[in-house]
Amino acid sequence: MTIAEKELLLDVQDLKVHFQIKKENAWPWTKPADLKAVNGVDLQLYAGETLGVVGESGCGKSTLARAIIGLIKATEGNVLWLGKDLTELDDKALRATRSDIQMIFQDPLASLNPRMTIGDIIAEPLRTLRPDIPKQEVSDRVQAMMMKVGLLPNLVNRYPHEFSGGQCQRIGIARALILEPKLIICDEPVSALDVSIQAQVVNLLKQLQREMNLSLIFIAHDLSVVKHISDRVVVMYLGNAVEVGSAEALFANPQHPYTQALMSAVPIPDPNVEKSKEIQLLEGELPSPINPPSGCVFHTRCPHADAGCAEEIPSLRGSMEHQSACLRLEELQAG
Amino acid sequence: MLSTTANKEAVENFSEQLEVKGRSLWDDARRRFFNNRAALTSLVILSLITLFVVVGPMLSQFAFDEVDWGAMHAAPSLASGHYFGTDALGRDLFVRIAMGGQISLMVGVLGALVAVLIGTLYGATAGFVGGRTDRVMMRTLEILYSFPFMFFVILLVTFFGRNILLIFIAIGAVSWLDMARIVRGQTLSIKGKEFVEAATVYGVSKWAMITRHIVPNVLGIVAVYATLLVPQMILFESFLSFLGLGVQEPMTSWGSLLNEGAQTMEIALWQLMVPAVFMVTTLFCFNFIGDGLRDALDPKDR
Numbered sequence: 001m002t003i004a005e006k007e008l009l010l011d012v013q014d015l016k017v018h019f020q021i022k023k024e025n026a027w028p029w030t031k032p033a034d035l036k037a038v039n040g041v042d043l044q045l046y047a048g049e050t051l052g053v054v055g056e057s058g059c060g061k062s063t064l065a066r067a068i069i070g071l072i073k074a075t076e077g078n079v080l081w082l083g084k085d086l087t088e089l090d091d092k093a094l095r096a097t098r099s100d101i102q103m104i105f106q107d108p109l110a111s112l113n114p115r116m117t118i119g120d121i122i123a124e125p126l127r128t129l130r131p132d133i134p135k136q137e138v139s140d141r142v143q144a145m146m147m148k149v150g151l152l153p154n155l156v157n158r159y160p161h162e163f164s165g166g167q168c169q170r171i172g173i174a175r176a177l178i179l180e181p182k183l184i185i186c187d188e189p190v191s192a193l194d195v196s197i198q199a200q201v202v203n204l205l206k207q208l209q210r211e212m213n214l215s216l217i218f219i220a221h222d223l224s225v226v227k228h229i230s231d232r233v234v235v236m237y238l239g240n241a242v243e244v245g246s247a248e249a250l251f252a253n254p255q256h257p258y259t260q261a262l263m264s265a266v267p268i269p270d271p272n273v274e275k276s277k278e279i280q281l282l283e284g285e286l287p288s289p290i291n292p293p294s295g296c297v298f299h300t301r302c303p304h305a306d307a308g309c310a311e312e313i314p315s316l317r318g319s320m321e322h323q324s325a326c327l328r329l330e331e332l333q334a335g
Numbered sequence: 336m337l338s339t340t341a342n343k344e345a346v347e348n349f350s351e352q353l354e355v356k357g358r359s360l361w362d363d364a365r366r367r368f369f370n371n372r373a374a375l376t377s378l379v380i381l382s383l384i385t386l387f388v389v390v391g392p393m394l395s396q397f398a399f400d401e402v403d404w405g406a407m408h409a410a411p412s413l414a415s416g417h418y419f420g421t422d423a424l425g426r427d428l429f430v431r432i433a434m435g436g437q438i439s440l441m442v443g444v445l446g447a448l449v450a451v452l453i454g455t456l457y458g459a460t461a462g463f464v465g466g467r468t469d470r471v472m473m474r475t476l477e478i479l480y481s482f483p484f485m486f487f488v489i490l491l492v493t494f495f496g497r498n499i500l501l502i503f504i505a506i507g508a509v510s511w512l513d514m515a516r517i518v519r520g521q522t523l524s525i526k527g528k529e530f531v532e533a534a535t536v537y538g539v540s541k542w543a544m545i546t547r548h549i550v551p552n553v554l555g556i557v558a559v560y561a562t563l564l565v566p567q568m569i570l571f572e573s574f575l576s577f578l579g580l581g582v583q584e585p586m587t588s589w590g591s592l593l594n595e596g597a598q599t600m601e602i603a604l605w606q607l608m609v610p611a612v613f614m615v616t617t618l619f620c621f622n623f624i625g626d627g628l629r630d631a632l633d634p635k636d637r
Contacts, residue, residue: 071532098538111529115551115634124547125537157363159634172533179537 006046009183009215010068015041015077017060017067021290033290037063039239039297040077042316045183050209050216052230052247054223054262058286060239061219062106065185068217069103070094099129102176106188108168112160119156122146122174129179141178148211149174149204166197170204177208185217190225198222202229223266227251235259238297239289245322255324255333257302258282296327304332367631374627377620384617388440391433399434400585402426408603420605422595428609431587436613438588439569442502443621446568449507451561454514459549461515462522464541473519476512484509488580497583506571510564517560521553555629562625566618589614 016039020032038060045051053061066072068079070086079086081097089097102125105111112121122142126133133141143153149170160168169189176184186205190198202225209216220226226233226247233250235243235258243256254260264280282301287293293300299309309327316323326332369375392399396416403409407425409417419428461472488505495501525531526549534548573590575581582588589610596607 066532069536071535095538098536101536103533103536105529105533107529111533113530113534113548113552115554115632116547124534124539128537128539128543161634175533175537 006049008044009047009082010043010045011078011080012041012043012064012068013078013080015064015067015079016075017063017072018075035290036239036292037289038067039289039292041234041236041239041241043234043241043244045215045217047182047215048209048213049231050218050229052226052233053217053219053236054221054226054233055236056221056262056286058289059236060289061221061236062187063239064236065103065187065217065219069101069185095129099125099179100181101183101185102179102181104169104172104176104184104186104189107192108165108172109160111172112168114160117157117159118151118163118171121160121171122178125175125179142174145174145178148208149177164197165193166201169193169197169201173201173204173208177212180212181214183215183217185219187219188221189218191220191222198225205229223251223262235262238287238292240297240325241316242298242326243324244316245318245324249322253322255318255322255329256298256326257304257332258298259324296325304328363634364628364631368627371627371630373623374631377623377627380616381620381624384436384613384620385440388433388436391436392430395427395430397427397430399430399587400426408599408606410603411605411609419609420603422592422606423599423603426585428592428606431592432589432610432613435587435589435592435610438499438582438586439572439590439614440617442506442572442588443565443568445503446506446510446571447561447564449503450510450514450564451557452511453507454511455518455550455553455557456545457511458515458518458520459522459545459553462519463526463545463549465523465526469519476515479509480512485578488575492580497580499582502572502575502581505575506568510568514557514560514564517556518553521556522549525549525552551632554632558628558632559625562621562628565621569614569618 017037018039019035019037021035022032023030026032041060041064043051053064055061063072067074068086074087077087081101084097086094086097112118116124119139119142122145123138126138126141139156142156146153146155151167151170151174155163160171163171172189189205190201193201205216205218206229208214216229218226218229230247233243233245233247234241235250235256237258243250243254243259245255250259251263254263261280261282264278268274268277280303283303284301287297287300293310295308295310295312296302296305296314299305302309306328312327314325314327316325317329318324395418397403403417403421403425405425406415406417406421408423409415409421409425411418411420411428417427417429419432421427422431457472457476461469484505487508488501491501491505531544531548534544539547569589572581572588573593576588576591576594582591592610593607593614596603596610600607
């Protein structure tokens with residue numbers, strides 16, 4: 001199936017999230033600085049697909065996720081969910097879409113209330129959004145869901161601290177799935193887990209996605225995990241999407257210089273290959289999102305930048321399958 | 336090796352036999368509390384003291400304000416019927432301690448209860464809602480803080496006359512302020528946790544968020560602080576009584592009994608010792624119960 005035939009679930013249009021930061025020792029009337037955490041991101045998500053979001057720490061991945069789900073208010077732009085703009089709905093109207101979009105968090109233990117038994121934790125979304133469901137059915141559903149994510153139903157009376165990180169993440173997944181959502185936003189769901197547990201959780205997510213026909217937005221900074229789970233990938237840099245494409249195309253042929261640098265840093269589990277591999281180091285530090293560079297935000301660190309890059313802001317260009325935001329895309333590809 | 340379906344069935348059968356009924360935080364807390372010996376013993380002793388305070392006056396042949404002219408400063412004796420002795424005016428201490436205990440315990444428990452209820456909800460609301468609401472609520476609190484307490488009590492007494500109810504109002508009005516601050520601080524730290532974000536994602540209302548997610552997580556500190564508050568209230572009442580703003584003669588409280596006893600301790604030690612023993616035991620019990628409650632309410636400690 002080509003992209004054009006799939007059902008468009010989520011359409012994020014020019015999303016901007018700016019935080020107002022007070023400077024130290026500032027006068028009360030000094031204008032606070034704008035931290036541009038997400039600065040004009042467009043992305044589309046189709047039914048049943050997994051969209052990976054990668055980028056280094058502080059590039060706005062988590063903020064993007066929170067803005068989509070409404071935990072943080074978007075400064076500008078639209079988040080269209082099945083055609084409805086989530087940024088303009090009030091709390092009451094938002095409740096209706098709550099059961100369609102759920103989220104899994106980075107820290108498995110911190111995302112569970114330590115004073116609630118896991119039975120209560122998993123049941124809470126149901127009790128909140130579907131108070132009409134009788135108690136017995138809620139507890140049946142909770143147990144069925146626990147089986148589904150690989151937890152024994154007799155653990156309902158345990159507290160979160162009695163579980164390992166991987167099990168806690170399964171509880172978090174069960175809580176997100178109990179409402180039978182269409183989309184789950186996973187905010188680095190495996191980065192706090194051991195590698196072997198990571199594989200279990202990622203495979204569980206893949207399996208559940210097949211069974212329940214879920215869409216996932218999968219945020220991670222581990223490229224191999226993203227490659228494993230994603231259908232399409234967005235690469236972010238300093239609040240901007242610099243490259244979007246199908247996972248195969250993007251990993252086989254990274255077009256944007258930033259993506260290329262990112263890919264070259266992935267370790268290869270073969271010492272001989274690893275030794276001869278050339279890592280493309282980036283110069284300098286990640287610029288401050290309070291004062292991002294002009295033009296292409298990557299030009300300060302880009303090995304191919306020229307004078308034009310500092311002036312014009314690049315937009316995503318290319319085929320539906322693979323787009324990147326680089327002004328010198330054609331020149332670079334020609335060699 | 337067994338086929339996987341057979342395995343799966345076995346697991347399912349096994350899991351069906353296991354307990355899957357939900358248990359609430361309170362069931363768990365009760366069980367843990369009753370497993371704590373020190374707390375349980377304290378609860379028993381405290382119940383006995385409460386029982387004595389309630390039925391004590393009926394067991395004695397004397398009334399609490401009755402002067403036994405033949406037995407001033409009489410030492411404790413079973414024969415005379417003055418089991419705990421008498422005070423300087425010949426009034427029976429056994430009855431007076433029971434009567435005083437009623438006032439002291441009532442002031443202590445009710446005062447602490449009011450403080451905990453108002454303080455917890457006020458603090459949790461301010462902390463959780465945050466922003467301008469928080470600022471307004473906390474500034475209001477500071478204004479109440481700065482209000483001179485003695486002045487407030489004297490005003491109340493001059494307008495409404497001396498009344499035990501006024502003591503409750505006066506104490507209740509000031510004691511929740513600390514509580515609110517403590518709870519607000521705790522709430523601020525809990526608010527940033529991911530489970531609160533998760534609850535927001537599935538649309539938990541503000542009120543449910545405060546009562547279901549915030550308050551249970553501050554209960555440990557609240558329980559301990561509340562039990563420390565009870566003794567504080569009792570002492571507070573005795574201070575008011577000492578100034579003549581609290582209970583009035585011939586009515587009494589443990590605080591005023593202690594006060595009288597301290598003045599005569601060189602000639603009649605029992606007048607100090609008996610109320611002191613009651614007071615100290617009660618305070619100890621409250622502290623142990625507080626510890627027990629904190630442990631019981633924290634699932635991590637089991």
